[in-house]
Amino acid sequence: MLLAKLALGFGGTLVLAGAYTFHEGVMRIDQDQVNGQHLHVWVPAAGVPLAMRAVPRRYLEHAAGQAAPWLPTVRAMTKELRKYPDAEFVEVDDAAQHVRIRTQGGKLLIDVDKTDEKVHVTCPLATLEDVASELERDAPGV
Amino acid sequence: MTHRALRFSGFALFVAVAAALLLTPFAGFAQNTPGPASGSSAPAAASKQDRWLHVRVDNPDSKEETVRVNVPLELAEKILPTINHSKLQSGRVKVDQFDCHGVDVRALLDAVRSSKDGEFVTVQSKDADVRVAKQGGYFLVHVVDKNRDKKGRVEVKIPIKVVDALFSGGKDELDLVAGLRALSAQGDTELVSVKDEENTVRVWLDSKNVAD
Numbered sequence: 001m002l003l004a005k006l007a008l009g010f011g012g013t014l015v016l017a018g019a020y021t022f023h024e025g026v027m028r029i030d031q032d033q034v035n036g037q038h039l040h041v042w043v044p045a046a047g048v049p050l051a052m053r054a055v056p057r058r059y060l061e062h063a064a065g066q067a068a069p070w071l072p073t074v075r076a077m078t079k080e081l082r083k084y085p086d087a088e089f090v091e092v093d094d095a096a097q098h099v100r101i102r103t104q105g106g107k108l109l110i111d112v113d114k115t116d117e118k119v120h121v122t123c124p125l126a127t128l129e130d131v132a133s134e135l136e137r138d139a140p141g142v
Numbered sequence: 143m144t145h146r147a148l149r150f151s152g153f154a155l156f157v158a159v160a161a162a163l164l165l166t167p168f169a170g171f172a173q174n175t176p177g178p179a180s181g182s183s184a185p186a187a188a189s190k191q192d193r194w195l196h197v198r199v200d201n202p203d204s205k206e207e208t209v210r211v212n213v214p215l216e217l218a219e220k221i222l223p224t225i226n227h228s229k230l231q232s233g234r235v236k237v238d239q240f241d242c243h244g245v246d247v248r249a250l251l252d253a254v255r256s257s258k259d260g261e262f263v264t265v266q267s268k269d270a271d272v273r274v275a276k277q278g279g280y281f282l283v284h285v286v287d288k289n290r291d292k293k294g295r296v297e298v299k300i301p302i303k304v305v306d307a308l309f310s311g312g313k314d315e316l317d318l319v320a321g322l323r324a325l326s327a328q329g330d331t332e333l334v335s336v337k338d339e340e341n342t343v344r345v346w347l348d349s350k351n352v353a354d
Contacts, residue, residue, distance in 0.1 A: 072224040080217045084192070087212060087351040094207040 020046065025107060025124045034116040045127040052134050064139035071139055075132035078125045082106065192216065193326040194351055200342045212351060215326040222319050233319035234311050248309060254281065255302060281305060287338070294338035301328050 024045035031039040052060065064071070081103055090101040098113040108128060110121040192214050199209040223233040254262070254276055263274035273284040280299050287294035307324035311317035325347060334345035 069227065073221055076221050076224045077217070080214075080220050084214055084217070085351060087214075088210070089212055091208070091210040093209075 022046070024126055026122070027124065027127060028120070028122040030118070030120045032118045045124040048127050049130045049134055052131065057138070060135065060138045064135040064137075067135060068139040071132050071136045075129055075136065078108070078129040078132065081108070082125050082129075192349060192351070193328075193347060194349065195325070196344070196346050196348070198342075198344045201340060202342055203340070214351070215322050215347075219319055219322045219326070222322070230318075233317065235316045235318060237314050237316060251305060251309060255306065276302070279303065295336070297332075297335040299331065299333055301325070301331070304328070 022044050027041075027043045027045045027048060029039065029041040031037075067074075084103065086102070086104045088100065088102040090099065092099040096115060098111070100109070100111045102109050103125065106126065107122050107124050110119070112119040193216070195213045195215055195218070197209070197211040199207070201207050222230075226232065229236040257276065259275075259277050261273060261275040263272060265272040269287070269289050271284075271286040271288070273282070275282045275284075279302055281302055283296070283298040285294075285296040287296075301324070304321050304324045307320040308316045308318070310320050328347060330346075330348040332344065332346040334343065336343040
């Protein structure tokens with residue numbers, strides 16, 4: 001009986017932890033190159049701001065310094081985009097590539113299909129806003 | 143309620159909450175599944191007050207290149223002031239030589255604004271027909287290029303209120319945010335249309351969040 005209670009408690013904790021970890025969705029990066037190289041990264045979006053707190057401050061400051069001029073723009077854009085329904089903002093289609101930038105279900109989707117490379121990025125807008133805000137805090141002069 | 147029933151109810155509630163929380167992200171996954179080619183998914187209706195600026199570039203013949211850009215004007219209004227890069231500062235663009243070879247653009251605009259509707263310039267030659275006019279609160283420029291095998295055609299229709307707003311900033315600068323704000327007050331309208339032997343370019347304003 002005690003073992004069952006322990007298992008239930010452990011299982012319940014795992015379920016709740018999993019639910020919390022994935023409640024903001026997944027940040028996903030897929031890159032497929034014609035030479036056979038593949039990169040597939042799936043990260044729980046809720047974990048990104050937490051992970052940023054674990055990154056050494058000097059690295060964050062460096063990244064924030066580089067991105068500083070555009071951080072207010074990224075933050076404003078992600079904040080505003082969340083107010084709009086799903087939409088396709090940019091689509092470029094030519095002989096060499098097909099590029100799409102759109103929002104869907106609160107996520108920003110960027111798809112680049114070239115003859116030799118395919119890149120698909122999916123990121124929740126809330127996560128982008130959090131990351132931009134977090135970097136802004138570390139950016140000098142923003 | 144017995145102690146056993148109470149425990150069972152608590153357990154059932156816990157399982158239900160955990161299942162609901164767990165399934166929430168999978169609903170997100172389902173939404174996130176890449177859809178088929180563009181245009182096939184049903185677009186969500188934009189709210190009525192949203193004004194969208196659309197740009198579309200097509201090659202009707204070769205179909206080699208297509209560009210579609212859809213931007214909500216309010217989004218652009220909010221974002222532009224955050225960009226401070228080169229000549230674009232806080233939603234305003236610095237223009238170095240506003241006098242345009244001795245022509246005072248502001249004085250010219252004042253003259254156009256205060257004048258009645260009519261045609262200001264009409265040129266008809268063997269190379270091109272050009273018409274510049276003011277009509278119903280719009281500044282119109284029509285150019286028909288006769289030089290090529292397939293005629294090129296340019297039509298620009300800019301609300302005068304938008305032009306006023308653009309020039310409402312300081313000297314030697316264009317206030318883009320004011321221009322966008324004035325543009326968002328306009329009804330559905332086609333602003334620019336260019337057709338030549340290779341490309342078709344359209345810039346227009348409406349309340350839809352997708353291009354035609």
